[in-house]
Structure formats: C-alpha cells, structure tokens
Amino acid sequence: MRRADIENVRKKALTDAAIQAVGAQGSMDVTMADIAARAGVSAALAHHYFGSKQDLMTASVRALLADLRTDAIAALGNARSPRGRLSAIIQVSFSAKQFSSETVAAWLAFYVEAQRNPGLSRLLGIYGRRLHSNLVSGLRPMVGEWEAARIAEGTAAMIDGLYIRKALGSAGRRADPVQLVEDHIETQIASVRRFA
C-alpha cells in the first residue's frame, strides 16, 4: 500500500475509534490510549497523525458531519416534492445509523464540548444551518419564507430534544420520534394554511 493510503486508513480507523469511544463513554472525557487501542494502534501514532487530541476530535466530528451529509443528500435525491424532502430529512435524522445510541451519545458529547471549543462550535454550526436550510427549503413552497423559518426552528428544536432524550435513555419514551416530528410539521402547516 502506498504511504498516502496507509495514512488515510489509519486516520479513518482513528476517527471511527474516537466516535465509538466518545459514544460509549457519553463524553469527550476519553483517553487517547483508549481511542488508539480501539483503532489497534499506539497512542503515539494517533498524535503522529493528528497532532493533538483536540485535532483528532475535530476530525472525528467532521467525519460524523460528512457521513450525515452523505445520507441526507442521498435521501433528498429520492424526494419528489417539497413535502417529500421534509420527510426525507426526518427519516435520515432518525435512521438506524444516525439515531443509534452511540452516534447520538457522540453528537451530544461534541455539542457539550463545543461550548468551550470555537472550532467545534463552528463545525456544529454548519450542521445546524444545513438542517435549518433543508427544512426551510421543504416548507417554503407550502407556507412561505416567514412561516417556514418559524416552523423549521421549532422542528429543529424538537429533533435536538429527541436526540438528547435518546442519549439519556429516558424511561417512558413511547412515541415514535418520526411520528412526533412529522405530526408537528403536518399540524403546523395545516394551521398556517387554515389561517392564511
């Protein structure tokens, strides 16, 4: 294998391991040694490739984001209408992969860390704006720019809230997250149209 290839393989293994470790632990308070061990390499190598723990974490979030983006693009590509695009976004957000306990826990941990880490904050801001813009682009044709923005904000909040509840494994969750969000959107759209 060429040197550049090895580097990519190692980097991928390390970011995967980092996400896994953070997800398992529920916070970014994991050791480089733990992450490296999950990737089957030494902690020193992780430093060699990423420079610091911080940089490895940032790269990991970027990977998470890229993954989500890929899924979203694929789902949106199949949508045949603005309303379909909304459903596609929701489906992806709660898909088995994105809504797995580990991934959700990792998201939450990164969110928390972002409060102190501008780089991370900026990165997660991208995700937030992308979600918002996707929601708005589905809603706009149906309710107009202004209402679309308002509904998107409530919807995004609900999605985030469902994520945090998933992460905490709150007992008593009965309703399907997709149903909950779809219902919110549907009801909001209907309400706007009734009074428009």
Add this chain to the structure above:
Amino acid sequence: MRRADIENVRKKALTDAAIQAVGAQGSMDVTMADIAARAGVSAALAHHYFGSKQDLMTASVRALLADLRTDAIAALGNARSPRGRLSAIIQVSFSAKQFSSETVAAWLAFYVEAQRNPGLSRLLGIYGRRLHSNLVSGLRPMVGEWEAARIAEGTAAMIDGLYIRKALGSAGRRADPVQLVEDHIETQIASVRRFA
C-alpha cells in the same frame, strides 16, 4: 452566626459555586479547587462537608431541582385553568432564572454526566417525570389522556431541544422559545379537537 448554621451556609455556598462553575465550564469537568475558590473556602473544606466531588455534584443537582420545583409550584399556584397551568409550566421553564445561560449549561452538563452516573440519572429522571406529569395534567382536560401523553412528549422534547440550543448559543435563533412551545401546544390541541 450560630455555629450550627455555618454548615448549611457553607453547603449552600458550595452547591451554588458548583452550579456556577459547571455552568461556566459547560461540563462537570471542573476542579474541586475551582469550586471551593468560588465559594471562598479551601478544597479541603468542600471534602469535609461533602465527602467527595461526586457527592457535591449530586447535592448541587438536587439544589437545582429543588429550585425549579419551588418556582414551578409557585407558578402553578397562580394558574386558574388547565390551559393556564400549561402556560405556567412553560413560563417557568424559560424564566430569566431557569433559562439563564449558566443554569442551562449546568443542566446540560448534568444530563451528560447522568449517562454514566445512575444516581444522577435517577435524580434527573424525577425532573423528567415531573415535567411530563405537569404537562399531561394541563392537557388531559382538553384532549383526553391518550392525546395528552403524546402531546406532552413532543412538547417536552421541544423544551429540551430549546435548552440545548440555548446552551450552545446557536447563532440565528430568532423566535421566542415561549412562543414556539405555546404555538406547538395550541396547534396540537386545536388539531385534536378538529378531528375528534
């Protein structure tokens, strides 16, 4: 000051300092020395009174919870109707005190920690059930038990989501959280009644 009171004063100062420190830091990764300094005492004294960092944190969460509860009871006492109870709950959740950046950040940090700490998890579970039950008790008279539970779940998720967004200081937030939640509830209730 009476000798017997000192303990309570110190304990209060320390839990306040802990919440403040956790809020400022955005995570429970704060040192006893930092907390103790904020309370104006030595780290050794914090151990003297609480035994361990863990116990101090638990006591702090308990204090946060008790504070929220007091506010909620006061607000509910003034409500004159089921619908008024719902608004009261929402008002309290987003009141200046409960929705301050620091308090919100502390809540989030405790939530994250709860993933690994059963004691904390149990404590926060109390909050979750109390919120749910308060919401249901306001909704039930209007939409019945079944729909009340469903709406309460979406509402609680939205509240949690708005909290996490507040903690992250996500740019671009424009809508008022209270408006968002009130609107969600109002629309949901109306929708249920229309098709009932």
Add this chain to the structure above:
Amino acid sequence: MRRADIENVRKKALTDAAIQAVGAQGSMDVTMADIAARAGVSAALAHHYFGSKQDLMTASVRALLADLRTDAIAALGNARSPRGRLSAIIQVSFSAKQFSSETVAAWLAFYVEAQRNPGLSRLLGIYGRRLHSNLVSGLRPMVGEWEAARIAEGTAAMIDGLYIRKALGSAGRRADPVQLVEDHIETQIASVRRFA
C-alpha cells in the same frame, strides 16, 4: 470532678484508644480522628491534651510499658526461687492480656516506629533491658553471670520472635509459646551444668 481528674481520665481514655487503634490497624498509621473517636472525644481534644500525635503515641507506649511492668512485678513477687522467677517472667510475657492479638500488634507497630523515633527507641530500650535483667537475675544463680547473659539473649530473641509470629497470625503454629521458651531455658541450663 476536679479539673485535674478529668484530664487524667481523658488522657487514659486516649492512650487506651491509641493502643487499641494501633493494635487493630497493625501499624501506627492510624488517624488522630480514629483514635479520638474510639475515646469518644474530638481530635481537637486529643491535641489539646497531648500536643501532637507523636506525643500521644509516646504516652501510649509508656502506658503499655507501665502495664507490663506492673504485671511483671506482681508475678515476680509470687516467685519463690530463681527458677520460679524465670517462669514468672515467661508467664507474664505470654499471659492472656499481654499476648492478646491487639497488644502484640501494638507492640510490633511501636517497635517498627522506633526505628525512626529516638524517643520511642529509648522507651522500648527500657523494656528490653528490663526483660534481659529479669532473665539474668533468674539465671545467674544457676549458671553464673556469663552463661546467664548468653542464655538470656537467646531467650529474649525467642520471645520477640514468638511475638512477631503471633502478630502475623502465621498459620501452622502448633506449639505453646510458654512450652517453647521454658524448654529452651531448661535445656540450656541443663547443658551448661553438664559441661560445667
């Protein structure tokens, strides 16, 4: 109770507690708080009466020594012959009180500490010389000064060895300590006489 009496009662309670604590722990690595609690008082009071942990320990050894001395004097008073004096010394050394697990463990702990503590060393030296002199005074009439000193040294070593073995609760101890020491002395005396 007069003030001086209270002081003596407290001091006695504290040295007793110290011996008990050290015996239970098997080393002088016990806390003032532990000792004070056993004596039913505060750690501050222990300092008030003894000035320092070191001083409390020294006083405790002194008490142990005084106790042993009282027992020894009583036993020697009943002895009717030099040989009887030897047996009396041995009896006392292995009496239920002096050879109890706790007392033995306390002796050992103090011995160990004496390596670094000249004051303690001096105190324990008194015990060593007293034992030696008592043994010699019993042996001298039977084997003369020179042999008495030699036999006393071996005997004292054996007694110390039996103490340390008791402290460690070495499995497999079968023989009675008194028998072992009596036999050693008897055989040594006989041997000297045969070849004298």
Add this chain to the structure above:
Amino acid sequence: MRRADIENVRKKALTDAAIQAVGAQGSMDVTMADIAARAGVSAALAHHYFGSKQDLMTASVRALLADLRTDAIAALGNARSPRGRLSAIIQVSFSAKQFSSETVAAWLAFYVEAQRNPGLSRLLGIYGRRLHSNLVSGLRPMVGEWEAARIAEGTAAMIDGLYIRKALGSAGRRADPVQLVEDHIETQIASVRRFA
C-alpha cells in the same frame, strides 16, 4: 541496550529502590516519588510499569524472597549432611547480605504490612513454610518427625527474634546470632537424644 530489556532493567531498578527506601525508612510509608527518585526515574514511570504502589511493593517482596531463595539453594547444595543443611540455612539467614540493616528493616516493614495485606501475607507465608521445611528436613534424620517440628518452631522464632532485634539496633547485643541459633539447635538435639 535492546528496547525489550529496558522494561526489566527499570523494573529491577524500581524494586531495588523500593527495598532500599523501605529499608531506610523502616516502614512501607515511603512515597512513590522517593522510590522513583532512587531509581532515577519519574514517579509516573513507576506507575507505568507497576500499575500501583501496592503492586510495586508486592513485586519487591517477591524479589526479596527470590533472592533469599537463590542464596538458600546455593548454600544447601554445598551441604553434605542433614546437620550441614541446618548450618547452611542459618548461615544464609545471617549472611552479610540477608542480615544487612536495610534488608532486615525491609523484611520487618513487609511483615508489618502483611497484617493488613492478604497478598503480602500469602507471599511471606511462603517464606515461613520454606524456612520451617528446610529446618525440619535437616532435623528429621536426627530426632524424628515430631521433635523436628517442635525444634524447628523454636528455632524459627529465635531467628525472627534476632531479625527484629537487628532492625531495632538494640543496644547491648553481644552474642553472635549464628552462635545463638546453632547453640539452640545443638542443645535441643542433644537433649532429645539423651532422653530418647
């Protein structure tokens, strides 16, 4: 030096340093920093190799035990008779290396610690049984099983006693330990034979 050897070299340096430190201090109450400094490394490295202070101490006792065992095996190999084996054991016990102040102080410290540490206790139990069995194997041909066990016990006690007296540097020691023990054994054997 080969990379693979470094670990063993460091471990050896650390256990040596630990024995030295414990011997100098007369108790196990020495800091990892002190031990590490004596070995010329950082305290962190000591943890790296041994995991905990406890484990380092256990390894050190094991080293002490192994060393004694090697010496004993060598000495026993040169013995030409049961009686010679007894003398060999005694010689080793009081050899310059094994009976040095530091080594003796270390033994005593470990013995004391063993009261609270089952792992250490088990380890030291091995030494006790080995000494006993070596003594019995030398005595048995001369006095039979039963008497051999009895004499071995007294002898072992005397050896232990001479160790503790050495550790304490008791003033007034005049007799040679080897002489004392040899004499005890000789006299006991003679006594048994006379009355057998």
Add this chain to the structure above:
DNA sequence: CATGAATGAGTTTTCATTCAT
C-alpha cells in the same frame, strides 16, 4: 473543657504529549 471549622502540605494516580529507536 470541648468542639466543629478550616486549611496547608502531601500522596497517589492519570494522561496528553514528546522523543529515541
């Protein structure tokens, strides 16, 4: 006389990071 309040100094342990091989 007696105690709880309070702390400074110290100890083990953890961990990101650097470096030589």
Add this chain to the structure above:
DNA sequence: TATGAATGAAAACTCATTCAT
C-alpha cells in the same frame, strides 16, 4: 511508519494541626 519509554502537570482526596467560639 510505528512504538514503547518517559515525564510534567494536574486533580482528588487525606490528615495533622490550629483557632474561634
């Protein structure tokens, strides 16, 4: 490329000791 060696810095926790009441 890859790793084990090595460490400094930090953090929780302990405890003898002092002091005000």
